[in-house]
Amino acid sequence: MRRTQRRGGHRAALRTTSTAAATALVIAGTAAAAPAASATHTVVATGTAHAAARAPGPSFRLADIPMKDGVVLKANVFSPASGTPGADARGRYPVIVQPASWGQNDIEYVLQGKRLAAAGYVVVTYTVRGFWLSGGEVDVAGPKDVADISAVIDWAIARTPADPRRIGMTGLSLGGGLTLLGAAADPRIKAVAAMSGWGDLVDSLYSGETRHLQAVAALTAVQTPTGRQSAELRGMLSNLFADRDTPDVIRWAQTRSPGAYADRINANGTAVFLASAWGDSIFNPSQITAFYQKLTGPKRIEMRPGDHATQEFSGLLGLDNATWASALRWFDEHLMGHGGSAPRPPVELEVRPSGARESYPSWQAVGSRTERLRLGRANAFGTGALGTGATVGTGWRTSVVGGLNSGADGGITELSGLLDQFIKLPPVVAVPLLPRRAAAVWQSEPYAAGRHIRGVVRLHTTVTSSAPQGTVIGHLYDVNSLGLGKLISHAPQSWKGRTPRHAFPLDIQLFATAYDLPAGHRLALVLDTQDPLYGGRTPTGSKVTFGSPEDDPSEVVLPLR
Numbered sequence: 001m002r003r004t005q006r007r008g009g010h011r012a013a014l015r016t017t018s019t020a021a022a023t024a025l026v027i028a029g030t031a032a033a034a035p036a037a038s039a040t041h042t043v044v045a046t047g048t049a050h051a052a053a054r055a056p057g058p059s060f061r062l063a064d065i066p067m068k069d070g071v072v073l074k075a076n077v078f079s080p081a082s083g084t085p086g087a088d089a090r091g092r093y094p095v096i097v098q099p100a101s102w103g104q105n106d107i108e109y110v111l112q113g114k115r116l117a118a119a120g121y122v123v124v125t126y127t128v129r130g131f132w133l134s135g136g137e138v139d140v141a142g143p144k145d146v147a148d149i150s151a152v153i154d155w156a157i158a159r160t161p162a163d164p165r166r167i168g169m170t171g172l173s174l175g176g177g178l179t180l181l182g183a184a185a186d187p188r189i190k191a192v193a194a195m196s197g198w199g200d201l202v203d204s205l206y207s208g209e210t211r212h213l214q215a216v217a218a219l220t221a222v223q224t225p226t227g228r229q230s231a232e233l234r235g236m237l238s239n240l241f242a243d244r245d246t247p248d249v250i251r252w253a254q255t256r257s258p259g260a261y262a263d264r265i266n267a268n269g270t271a272v273f274l275a276s277a278w279g280d281s282i283f284n285p286s287q288i289t290a291f292y293q294k295l296t297g298p299k300r301i302e303m304r305p306g307d308h309a310t311q312e313f314s315g316l317l318g319l320d321n322a323t324w325a326s327a328l329r330w331f332d333e334h335l336m337g338h339g340g341s342a343p344r345p346p347v348e349l350e351v352r353p354s355g356a357r358e359s360y361p362s363w364q365a366v367g368s369r370t371e372r373l374r375l376g377r378a379n380a381f382g383t384g385a386l387g388t389g390a391t392v393g394t395g396w397r398t399s400v401v402g403g404l405n406s407g408a409d410g411g412i413t414e415l416s417g418l419l420d421q422f423i424k425l426p427p428v429v430a431v432p433l434l435p436r437r438a439a440a441v442w443q444s445e446p447y448a449a450g451r452h453i454r455g456v457v458r459l460h461t462t463v464t465s466s467a468p469q470g471t472v473i474g475h476l477y478d479v480n481s482l483g484l485g486k487l488i489s490h491a492p493q494s495w496k497g498r499t500p501r502h503a504f505p506l507d508i509q510l511f512a513t514a515y516d517l518p519a520g521h522r523l524a525l526v527l528d529t530q531d532p533l534y535g536g537r538t539p540t541g542s543k544v545t546f547g548s549p550e551d552d553p554s555e556v557v558l559p560l561r
Contacts, residue, residue, distance in 0.1 A: 086120025199291020279417025307417025
């Protein structure tokens with residue numbers, strides 16, 4: 001009994017602290033919220049600045065929301081002030097449900113909740129089960145988490161001035177994935193805005209049949225002090241780190257992948273807004289663009305430089321943020337009916353490294369043509385030709401020692417994409433200094449007119465390995481006149497069960513990007529077998545040989561604008 005009382009007192013103290021923090025954030029966010037609301041919605045003049053200052057703002061309260069299995073979720077609720085535009089004849093407003101992101105709680109979206117409420121939305125933000133003071137165990141967007149979404153909507157309709165005909169969801173990271181799963185599971189949800197979420201959790205954790213261990217380790221480090229693991233989650237993490245029972249891990253992730261339920265989202269007619277970053281090291285950009293292409297209803301995607309959740313973060317601080325502003329406009333269009341006079345093209349890209357913005361009518365229109373670059377024999381310096389000229393032939397072979405870190409890698413989870421976003425500094429290598437013992441290198445001649453790379457770069461080669469299993473990581477670099485290469489894109493590809501010393505074809509699809517190669521720069525392709533981001537399979541000291549048979553030449557296919 002004493003233990004229970006102490007624990008309850010501790011939880012109560014935490015909740016009191018959360019209340020104080022949330023109240024402080026609401027007060028601090030009032031000034032930040034007003035400009036965002038006025039930028040999107042018409043402000044009705046009151047006659048004097050003094051009268052406007054006295055106008056009531058949105059109401060705020062904490063709430064405990066019971067789930068069907070007895071778990072209680074902690075939540076924040078914002079309601080628009082009386083007279084705020086957007087209400088129906090019965091005084092009900094559109095409602096937006098916001099699940100908190102991985103390792104965060106209901107305080108996370110307080111400032112954005114304030115802005116949305118000022119714009120005429122009821123907002124219910126909740127801590128996902130298993131985290132912080134919400135009950136239960138971490139379900140990682142599993143069936144319990146998905147059922148919780150509908151329960152929160154039921155509660156909002158019953159306990160707030162929410163219009164049941166105008167229901168939306170938005171969220172960041174875990175909240176983004178839950179938002180898309182909610183769109184598939186509950187047809188009442190009319191519009192969603194998923195930021196830094198995922199469409200395919202299998203591809204996020206295991207793209208190219210390769211474990212993304214650094215990302216999983218980072219997520220586990222965030223979860224450990226903030227959430228309570230279920231036995232199921234402990235088992236899946238143990239299997240993933242140990243590289244065992246892979247089919248079970250894949251099945252577990254597949255049930256948590258919105259792409260597996262895209263037909264339900266399409267049948268529901270949900271309007272889907274997606275926002276992600278080119279350098280997202282948790283949920284790679286290719287899986288979210290592939291999910292976007294599965295959607296047939298109203299949809300929009302925005303891709304920008306950055307890493308996981310870095311593009312949206314300033315919005316959580318109450319600052320002006322392009323992604324949050326675009327999400328609000330999406331809800332205005334699909335929940336408020338404010339379509340605007342000029343509809344936006346559904347695909348918007350921010351190009352690296354210039355920051356130029358481009359719009360397209362579809363994802364298929366992003367890369368309008370391709371260029372095929374053959375991989376040639378290495379010269380005396382260990383560098384092969386990359387191009388279409390007579391010097392690029394077939395019949396060559398080049399080998400590396402497996403399991404060595406060449407220095408070419410995809411960077412560091414969360415940090416590398418962040419540096420690319422703010423100071424245009426992706427992972428950099430000195431290409432001439434890469435050890436040819438550990439990396440195979442091909443380089444083009446300088447491009448007189450540069451290249452506008454848009455989409456997924458594809459590599460095809462032939463591999464012969466001394467071991468039955470292995471991993472190859474492909475890196476594409478923008479190389480300047482000094483030989484410094486900035487990473488354009490990369491991706492891993494693994495194999496197992498191959499007959500040693502028997503050649504087999506290997507295809508690698510690099511992660512989607514939008515990158516402008518400047519005039520005078522070269523392209524460089526680097527292949528190696530080890531990267532700190534991934535759990536590779538290449539045994540240290542094994543031999544991996546790349547080749548280009550005459551009947552199956554090795555090449556890189558560039559998608560170009």
